[in-house]
Amino acid sequence: MSASPYGAARKTGRSLSRLKEPALAYLFLAPSILLFGLFLLYPLLRSFYLSLYLTDPRGQIAAYVGLDNFRQLLASPQFWSSLAVSGKFALITVPGGLLLGLVMSALANSRLKGMRIFQFIFSLPLALSVSTSSVIWMMLFHPTLGMFNYFLDLAGLPAIQWLTDPKWALLSLSVMTIWMNSGFNFIVLxxxxxxISDEMYDSAKIDGAGPIRTFVRIILPLLSPVVFFLTVVSLIGSFQAFGQMHILTKGGPAGSTEVLVYSIYKEAFVNYQFGTGSAMAIVLFLLILILTLIQFIFVEKKVHYQ
Known part of the structure; x- marks a missing residue:
């Protein structure tokens, strides 16, 4: 018995509608895919390509060297020094930023009168650019006119050279970075x-749990997905920090604030060694990728999803 022409037409219409939905989805995604390829994928592939070559000051290919750029990089004390500085910077800024965000969000979440004003104040750093924040903190860190040394003078303590003393420069930039990231951390937390529903708080009160125990035993586990997200994002951001170092210290004094990204900038755009700079960028990319995978493999197991 032959198939009805109406049935065949209906099947054809269904097939066309199934094809139209993915086509429409890709059409809407096309601008994002184009921008992603132009500004992310192409530079990444170009960096892989340049890392295998020596280049002239104009960035043109001069000679193929294979993996020599990577060998030279791994044998460079300056590379390991900048990597250590990046690690110290991350160890200070990531836990410090999360702790400050937790404290501010816990205070702002309390139902006290006027908390809306504090919520606005706590989120203000999110609206400031790195350059604007750097100028503000440059004035605060000023050795003679800065507010920090003014308070030290009132307390009878000697002034500190915040940005010119190798012992204090990285810590000073870390404190500034923690403040810069506090707005985003605060809003997310x-x-x-x-x-979190009020029933959780009510049941904790009925069980006789105090505020600290309630926060540690109940609230913090429920917040673990948010904390995990912020940990991953903050760690990636700490290894990509550049603006505050470039504006405030130029990697100094004595290389104490020369993080890996600033070393890449110097190698590529000051020394015009684009091949070595690209090799450093690839190493940084792989390092961030490995650290992110480690967090997803080991740390995410402790996350309590509702």
Whole structure:
């Protein structure tokens, strides 16, 4: 018995509608895919390509050297020094930023009168660019006119050369970075706290748990997905920090604030060694990728998803 022409037409219409939906989706995604390829994928592939060559000051290919750029890089004390500085910077800024965000979000989540004003104040750093924040903190760190040394003078303590003393420069930039990231951390953590139902707090009070025990035993596990997200994002951001070092210290004094990204900038755009700079960028990319995978493999197991 032959198939009805109406049935065949219906099947053809269904097939066309199934094809139209993915085509429409790709059409809407096309601008994002184009921008992603132009500004992310192409530079990454270009960096892989340049890392295998020596280049002239104009960035043109001069000679193929294979993996020599990577061998030279791994044998360079300056590379390992900048990597150590990046590690110290991350160890200070990531836990410090999360702790400050937790404290501010816990305070802002309390139902006290006037908390809306503090929520606005706590989120203000998010609206400031790195350059604007650097100028503000440059004035605060000023050795003679800065507010920090003014308070030290009132306390009878000697002034500190915040940005010119190798013992204090990295710590000073870390404190500034923690403040810069506090707005984003605060907003994300506050949204997580507001997503926890009041029943959790009420049941904890009925069980006789105090505020600290409630926060540690109940609230913090429920916040663990948000904390995990911020940990991953903050760690990536700490290894990509550049603006505050470039504006405030230029990697000094004595290389104490020369993080890996600033070393890449110097190698590529000051020394015009684009091949070595690309090799450093690839190493940084692989390092961030490995650290992110480690967090997803080992740390995510302790995350309590609701």
């Amino acid at each position: 506050l949204s997580g706290l507001q997503g």
